Amino acid sequence: MIRKNGRVTTSATDDLWGEAGPGSRRILEAALTAFAARGYHGASTRDIAAAAGMSPSAVYAHHRTKEDLLYAISLAGHRSALAAVERALAEEVTAVGRLRALVHDYTAWHARHHQLARVVQYELGALAPDHRDEILRLRRRTEEVVLDEIAAGIASGAFRTEDPGGVALAVLSLGVDVSRWYAPGGHHTPVSLGRRYATLVLAMLGTDHRSATAG
Amino acid sequence: MIRKNGRVTTSATDDLWGEAGPGSRRILEAALTAFAARGYHGASTRDIAAAAGMSPSAVYAHHRTKEDLLYAISLAGHRSALAAVERALAEEVTAVGRLRALVHDYTAWHARHHQLARVVQYELGALAPDHRDEILRLRRRTEEVVLDEIAAGIASGAFRTEDPGGVALAVLSLGVDVSRWYAPGGHHTPVSLGRRYATLVLAMLGTDHRSATAG
DNA sequence: ATAGTAACTATGCGAGTGCTTAGTTTTCTT
DNA sequence: AAGAAAACTAAGCACTCGCATAGTTACTAT
Incomplete structure (x- = not known):
């Protein structure tokens, strides 16, 4: 459970991502899962975007590069x-x-x-x-x-x-x-x-x- | 010291590749170096072929796939x-x-x-x-x-x-x-x-x- | 209501991917 | 010397890659 701006958190991996917004956070978590499973080179930005529930280009609004x-x-x-x-x-x-x-x-x-x-x-x-x-x-x-x-x-x-x-x-x-x-x-x-x-x-x-x- | 087909070798990594011929061996060694340096997904078949001193397609005469x-x-x-x-x-x-x-x-x-x-x-x-x-x-x-x-x-x-x-x-x-x-x-x-x-x-x-x- | 902004999607470019096909050269056997 | 087999190259197909551009929607502040 994550609440932001008046923040209540319970998960063990919380505040790992610092000040990142919720969109950015979803992407980071998707990237983490993908990188861990298939390695950096084995994971495509399309994989990551899909896992985050976004289009590939939406990733680049939050993070400049892979x-x-x-x-x-x-x-x-x-x-x-x-x-x-x-x-x-x-x-x-x-x-x-x-x-x-x-x-x-x-x-x-x-x-x-x-x-x-x-x-x-x-x-x-x-x-x-x-x-x-x-x-x-x-x-x-x-x-x-x-x-x-x-x-x-x-x-x-x-x-x-x-x-x-x-x-x-x-x-x-x-x-x-x-x-x-x-x-x-x-x-x-x-x-x-x-x-x-x-x-x-x-x-x-x-x-x-x-x-x-x-x- | 390992002897093969009349051949005497002293290197520490010998007979690792079993019955593989010299061409195949060069490819395996190039692939090993490339995989170790950049990971399996990070190494391309062109990288490997170039490091073995061959054209990309020559690799496939010796090994069916990457x-x-x-x-x-x-x-x-x-x-x-x-x-x-x-x-x-x-x-x-x-x-x-x-x-x-x-x-x-x-x-x-x-x-x-x-x-x-x-x-x-x-x-x-x-x-x-x-x-x-x-x-x-x-x-x-x-x-x-x-x-x-x-x-x-x-x-x-x-x-x-x-x-x-x-x-x-x-x-x-x-x-x-x-x-x-x-x-x-x-x-x-x-x-x-x-x-x-x-x-x-x-x-x-x-x-x-x-x-x-x-x- | 309206304007501004943040978050997104659709589309696609240029480069690189694994691998195939067709053809050439070299090597071995006899 | 002739034929077969092995080892290669050139070219390229179908696809995926990271990333860019242009445009759309959702939200917020006033």
Whole structure:
């Protein structure tokens, strides 16, 4: 349920699209579905327009090019992922709790938003160079958050590893790869996956996973 | 080193293409490069023909359709990956040694053949349904090898985990995701990555990674 | 009611798509 | 040397692509 200008929202993907109007939003959602299903090059602007219930040319009143659609989706997606990660950290104080929340929410984000994540993670190459650079800067910030968190846990003595960079790489890879294969309705859920991967990552870091859940 | 029809070859990607003739081989290699760089839908048959040094129609003397190219590449790639995994296991006897070799070689394969791996792992959706089904059967065999290996290590008491399925998922995901970001010339190599991920996975399994390397 | 604006549709251009057909050159066999 | 087979090229068909232009409808503000 979306209401605008006096706004009430309940869906999980809300305010992803920022200040975009309802027409623009329908197009972005149609483009997202199409890009996720068939890839950027495999989805035509006619597909997208039809899925949005419009004529092909109506798309261009809202978005200058097809690449602009991908750019808007990529930007919104990366911002959403980064926000999810930062929100996870904001609620925890211990090294174990923070990292567990980080891995859990990053993983769960990729499952819950598997369509968005797929586009965001696998269609980077279809972006114009300057747009790609901007997206890559956002991604690098997410990577730094993960690495910093692991480093902090090592500094405090909570984690023990000879390869913090490898663990960070693994955290990011495990999360991203979820969007490759995840499908709702299977025997995984965003939360179950988040929990399992968080436990595995804590094991990589030499913590006993039966210890501290919060506090 | 592979010998074929009196021919001696040393390159790492040899006999990937089976009994294909030299013309067909050039096309497959051009298609592989193009698919890896721009995706299946982003690569045109003219691109591929030009990269193979042929006219567009010459391609069709060797391969019936563009989708057939993808199918041949996918089949060769999955067979190669499965063979790499089985070869890794053939040389080790202990649970730790076997799993270390498995993770190492699966990861290194995705780095060393990052173009092939990318096509194989991310362009499945562009295959015709029956071709996709066949490829998925091959993939499932690889998944089973990983899961069986972990289960065997648990049964023998070498590994300790409450979530063998999660570890198997992680092993496969870590390996596959390498092909998304890996580029030669960076500060990773197939071997360095293989070693790091093998260590991380053994940590997930509750083994002290400073123990048994071989034997 | 009227004017202005935002949101749309119909139509289609020029380029590029996968693939075919017909014909030419090269290579192999004998 | 002659014939068959394999490997190619030139040209183009039928279609789809991203996107533009011109015109229509729906809505809003006064």
